[in-house]
Amino acid sequence: MFKIPFLDLPPLRGAAGTVRLPGSKSISNRVLLLAALSEGRTVVRDLLASDDTAVMLEALRALGCGVVQEGDTVSIVGLGGNLLAKQAKLFLGNAGTAMRPLTAALAVLAATQGGSFEVSGVPRMHERPIGDLVDALRGLGCAIDDLGNPGYPPLRLHGPSPLALDTPVRVRGDVSSQFLTALLLALPLVATRDIRIEVIGELISKPYIEITLALLARFGIAVRREGWEAFVIPAGSKYRSPGEVFVEGDASSASYFVALGAIAATDTPLRIEGVGRESLQGDVRFIEAAAAMGAEVQAGPNWLEVRRGAWPLKGITLDCNHIPDAAMTLAVMALYAHGPTTLTNIASWRVKETDRIAAMATELRKLGATVDEGPDWIRVQPLAHWQAAAIHTYDDHRVAMCFSLAAFNGLVTPAAVPVRILEPHCVAKTFPDYFETLFATVTADAADIPVITIDGPTASGKGTLADEVGKALGYGVLDSGALYRVAGLAARRAGVDLDDGDAVAALVPGLDLRFQDGHIFLGSEDVSARLRAEATGLLASQVAVHPQVRSALHQLQLSFRRLPGLVADGRDMGTALFPDAPLKIFLTASAATRAERRYKQLISKGIPANIEGLREDLEARDERDKNRATSPLAPAQDALLLDNSALGIEESVTQVLDWWQQRRPF
Numbered sequence: 001m002f003k004i005p006f007l008d009l010p011p012l013r014g015a016a017g018t019v020r021l022p023g024s025k026s027i028s029n030r031v032l033l034l035a036a037l038s039e040g041r042t043v044v045r046d047l048l049a050s051d052d053t054a055v056m057l058e059a060l061r062a063l064g065c066g067v068v069q070e071g072d073t074v075s076i077v078g079l080g081g082n083l084l085a086k087q088a089k090l091f092l093g094n095a096g097t098a099m100r101p102l103t104a105a106l107a108v109l110a111a112t113q114g115g116s117f118e119v120s121g122v123p124r125m126h127e128r129p130i131g132d133l134v135d136a137l138r139g140l141g142c143a144i145d146d147l148g149n150p151g152y153p154p155l156r157l158h159g160p161s162p163l164a165l166d167t168p169v170r171v172r173g174d175v176s177s178q179f180l181t182a183l184l185l186a187l188p189l190v191a192t193r194d195i196r197i198e199v200i201g202e203l204i205s206k207p208y209i210e211i212t213l214a215l216l217a218r219f220g221i222a223v224r225r226e227g228w229e230a231f232v233i234p235a236g237s238k239y240r241s242p243g244e245v246f247v248e249g250d251a252s253s254a255s256y257f258v259a260l261g262a263i264a265a266t267d268t269p270l271r272i273e274g275v276g277r278e279s280l281q282g283d284v285r286f287i288e289a290a291a292a293m294g295a296e297v298q299a300g301p302n303w304l305e306v307r308r309g310a311w312p313l314k315g316i317t318l319d320c321n322h323i324p325d326a327a328m329t330l331a332v333m334a335l336y337a338h339g340p341t342t343l344t345n346i347a348s349w350r351v352k353e354t355d356r357i358a359a360m361a362t363e364l365r366k367l368g369a370t371v372d373e374g375p376d377w378i379r380v381q382p383l384a385h386w387q388a389a390a391i392h393t394y395d396d397h398r399v400a401m402c403f404s405l406a407a408f409n410g411l412v413t414p415a416a417v418p419v420r421i422l423e424p425h426c427v428a429k430t431f432p433d434y435f436e437t438l439f440a441t442v443t444a445d446a447a448d449i450p451v452i453t454i455d456g457p458t459a460s461g462k463g464t465l466a467d468e469v470g471k472a473l474g475y476g477v478l479d480s481g482a483l484y485r486v487a488g489l490a491a492r493r494a495g496v497d498l499d500d501g502d503a504v505a506a507l508v509p510g511l512d513l514r515f516q517d518g519h520i521f522l523g524s525e526d527v528s529a530r531l532r533a534e535a536t537g538l539l540a541s542q543v544a545v546h547p548q549v550r551s552a553l554h555q556l557q558l559s560f561r562r563l564p565g566l567v568a569d570g571r572d573m574g575t576a577l578f579p580d581a582p583l584k585i586f587l588t589a590s591a592a593t594r595a596e597r598r599y600k601q602l603i604s605k606g607i608p609a610n611i612e613g614l615r616e617d618l619e620a621r622d623e624r625d626k627n628r629a630t631s632p633l634a635p636a637q638d639a640l641l642l643d644n645s646a647l648g649i650e651e652s653v654t655q656v657l658d659w660w661q662q663r664r665p666f
């Protein structure tokens with residue numbers, strides 16, 4: 001996951017390959033709660049690992065459930081309807097799928113068995129309404145205290161208190177379907193007689209209720225339904241674990257990749273695994289909306305294949321009540337359409353992670369789009385003149401994910417612009433690896449992938465600076481010196497004469513090199529420490545003088561230019577490898593400073609060193625690097641000089657990031 005303040009997406013051009021979706025959030029959190037309320041053990045497979053499921057699991061542990069997690073499989077030993085803990089304070093983050101059902105379940109359990117439970121969340125959760133659910137539960141007889149603003153979390157649920165099960169429980173259905181879901185999940189716990197739930201107002205997001213009913217059936221509860229107006233939980237209902245449950249892929253998350261296929265899969269379709277025509281989730285119907293906009297979609301039982309059909313896409317007018325979450329993706333697809341797109345019946349967007357109608361309108365306008373909005377609708381006009389924009393994400397995973405699609409603007413305008421996603425880690429709510437998954441399925445022109453080069457003499461701090469700048473921007477790092485070190489080491493091990501350029505170069509194609517988690521493997525051997533030895537540095541500088549060796553390593557170095565960007569350190573990054581890099585640094589420090597740094601570095605690793613000897617070695621290496629005929633160590637014409645003799649690591653990093661920001665269009 002990119003835990004950085006912003007992630008810059010360079011212009012993207014194509015899409016292909018296979019995406020395996022993470023588990024559905026809606027199904028994951030419902031199944032976890034159902035397993036917790038049932039008797040016995042339930043093994044939940046392919047569970048979504050995300051912020052929302054993490055808070056649910058933590059809450060279940062606090063309530064005394066046995067929870068054992070191994071990868072994406074979680075085993076839950078449920079309460080069998082009996083409270084083990086009579087008191088708990090549960091922090092539920094911004095997870096509506098945890099807050100609403102747990103509130104209902106704990107309210108009825110406290111009413112019948114006694115106890116006191118507090119539920120709270122992040123500040124935004126305390127702005128998300130829950131009053132209609134609380135009113136319904138209070139009408140039933142549950143004791144609920146507002147601990148903040150009435151109608152919003154935090155809440156205290158306590159008991160015992162008598163429940164009036166003989167009169168229908170009435171709940172509004174037109175603000176959030178989660179209120180009805182919460183009652184449907186909670187009331188089987190107290191179904192000593194038939195319990196009737198009546199919906200007031202037009203029920204929104206009906207497909208989510210269908211998920212709830214299907215999962216209730218899997219856990220032994222056969223709810224009787226009268227249209228969408230009334231639901232009856234039969235007397236004697238009792239949760240029974242099905243033993244094992246597989247969570248299907250998240251259909252809302254699929255929407256970004258369906259859109260991606262529609263926009264950018266021009267040769268082969270993009271394959272999406274984990275949802276398909278047999279999916280329980282209503283958001284799978286997003287494919288109908290995407291098809292109406294021009295996508296070519298094929299669906300199997302649990303997979304989709306999507307490619308571009310009509311181009312530009314076609315503007316549509318759609319009632320999105322049945323796909324409220326996935327519909328946000330349509331608003332960004334609309335930028336690539338011919339004609340306006342109007343999405344209606346989306347009032348629920350206003351009370352989600354953020355006011356999504358306002359958020360989408362604001363951010364789409366930053367890109368240059370013309371957007372109109374109303375209380376429950378949004379209209380987006382196609383975009384001709386794109387502006388580079390820093391997209392505010394409002395701690396809303398879906399805003400971050402759907403705006404990544406704006407990075408394909410180069411497909412409709414010659415002057416392609418990058419898109420900055422602020423606080424990209426908000427995707428952790430449902431899809432922690434979203435951007436990694438995106439980068440694995442999209443293509444970009446190499447020239448569009450930004451590179452920052454850092455060249456300079458030995459021990460000036462290039463590697464340290466490159467690592468820190470790479471971390472701050474989420475970019476990959478190329479330590480080109482390591483490749484020359486490998487070549488030198490391999491030549492020495494093979495007994496090849498280091499002065500024989502052809503012979504050393506001939507070894508390069510056969511090197512079985514692997515880069516993994518900051519380590520370098522030669523065959524199965526982790527040679528990272530060996531490569532950093534001073535002696536290996538000297539071998540490297542000997543083989544680096546040969547043009548044949550440099551050209552043998554050229555392509556390998558270029559292959560590091562990958563999404564979302566690269567920081568490359570070495571001697572000729574700015575001059576020979578990436579002459580088009582938008583920022584080039586030539587990093588220096590006095591020989592005395594560098595020798596002292598290297599001395600401290602070695603001593604701190606327990607390697608004996610002599611400062612005078614080190615200085616002689618590094619000066620000899622610099623001389624050879626500066627004076628060789630091919631790609632000598634020299635600043636590129638357009639490089640910025642940074643002498644960090646008197647600068648700490650942090651100051652150097654800040655300086656480079658400042659220079660980088662000055663070159664960005666945001």
Ligand SMILES: Nc1ncnc2c1ncn2[C@@H]1O[C@H](COP(=O)(O)OP(=O)(O)OP(=O)(O)O)[C@@H](O)[C@H]1O
Pocket residue numbers: 457458459460461462463464465481537597598600601644647648649650652
């Ligand atoms: N600005 C700085 N102030 C103090 N110490 C620094 C600074 N930058 C780097 N160092 C330290 O100097 C040592 C050498 O840094 P580093 O290995 O990054 O240099 P390098 O230029 O990549 O070396 P080489 O050319 O051998 O690959 C490290 O111990 C690092 O922590």
Ligand SMILES: Nc1ccn([C@@H]2O[C@H](COP(=O)(O)O)[C@@H](O)[C@H]2O)c(=O)n1
Pocket residue numbers: 458459480481482484485537540541542544569570571572573621625
């Ligand atoms: N782009 C580069 C990088 C390195 N070299 C040679 O390798 C030696 C070791 O490099 P380190 O950065 O790991 O110290 C270095 O002294 C150079 O001779 C190079 O030529 N070009």
